[in-house]
Amino acid sequence: MDHDQESYKCPVYSNILSPSPFTLLKMSSSLSDFSAANAGDYYGYMIPLSSRVNAISFGKESDRKMWTIGRGEFNAVVLPSPAISLHHATITCESDKNFALMYIEDLSTNGVWINGERIAKETRTLLKDGCAVHFGQLLAHNDETRDFRFTFRLNSAIASSPSFSGSRIPELNKDYDVVQEIGAGSICKVLMAIERVTNECVAIKLYNRAKKSQQDAMDRERLLLQHLLEHDNLCGYKRASLETTGSSIGYVVFEYIDGKNLRTFMTERKNTSIGEDEVKHLILQICKAVQHLQDPNKRRPGAPRAILGAITHTDLKPENILLTSDLAPTVKVADFNAVIFAGETLRDVRGAMDYTAPEMAHPETVDHRIDNYSIGVLAFELLTGSLPYVNETHPPSTAEARIASRVMKDLKTSLRDRSPEALDFIKKLLEPEVGKRMSMNEAIDSHPWLWGVGRSARSKGKQRVVYDDDDVDMRPASPIKGSVPTNSSRRR
Incomplete structure (x- = not known):
């Protein structure tokens, strides 16, 4: 579409931008406004080559992180020239308290030029500190009032160190x-x-x-x-x-994961209960990541023998679980510099002591199942806001002794406000006997707590959880329609 056609209405942007130009961008005929004293007021600015064109600053006076530039009156800044399209370009900002990244996207007929090269159309291009930006045709300008060449400067207070x-x-x-x-x-x-x-x-x-x-x-x-x-x-x-x-x-x-880690997520939610469905959404993804590490078939062709067996992360803690900024965040397990490969023997404690399995008290005995235990700790913490251990008044000085001395809380009491399936799931992952601990395949494919999370719930061939006041147990569904095992018929 030709953006110079007068019939072009720009329906998307006209609905979200203020109809009054210059309300989102500060315009100045001098650079005195951009002093260090005002550094906190803007993300960056453009210095015009022509003395008859105003400088532009991208201010923080609103929560807006997008600005439009063009000759149309609906734009945040208006460049009045036939060489400028009605909606010529969009500038967006991604910022945190310590940095800002600014991008420009060309939507025009006559182009946007950076350092003398025309940028790709409808593709975000990073604006680097000190780059030359030119709106419109790259020609000699006889009219200084329409010479839209600028030098972009990122605010020095948030520029790269x-x-x-x-x-x-x-x-x-x-x-x-x-x-x-x-x-x-x-x-x-x-x-x-x-x-x-x-x-x-x-x-x-x-x-x-x-x-x-x-x-x-x-x-x-x-x-x-x-x-x-x-x-x-x-x-x-x-x-x-x-x-x-x-x-x-x-x-x-x-x-780069634009979001937060699980520790920050839990800290932000410390005064509000995290819903069980929300926890299941996160835990299922962590389980899938660990299952992938443990599956020898998930290696590239020609992989060395050292990594052909099950791989152990060893350090599954909230700080190493990243969450994207989506409404339903995607989990990204990170930090693989402490992994151990199948057949390796550890000589010392590895990973965060609060999240590692009891067998880490004897590091030479551990294998990939310590990660399964860590997921149980994470699930408990997400559901209760605390770790599953009784606080120690005088914890031992060595890591091995501290792990060996941990006393587990009463899980049923701690999880009394959560579903019986959640209790059973966590019990099976926090099983101290390694051989009885639930595998990732069992957790993902067979345990009812994760049924229906991210997929259709399936009951055929699955197991039913049966409860009474004293125990939680997994039993195969009865082959007789409508029958329920009695307490006397259940295994203990």
């Missing part, structure tokens, strides 16, 4: 623009960056390979992710540096 430029890793610095540090721990640092080719946000984990612990952690993560088939509930892997880069700093690049 130069200390995270990635300059020590030439290939990283070549391919990515680092926005900010978003996490740090004892093993690695996590950066948010923009991939220059795709303009996509990514998360980059930096490891100091001069330290053996970090080298081992990165090698485990890279080995797993290079040979593991993708899954919707695992944080997506993109690339990793090679050992031959000549730098002591290694990196692994992941998809």
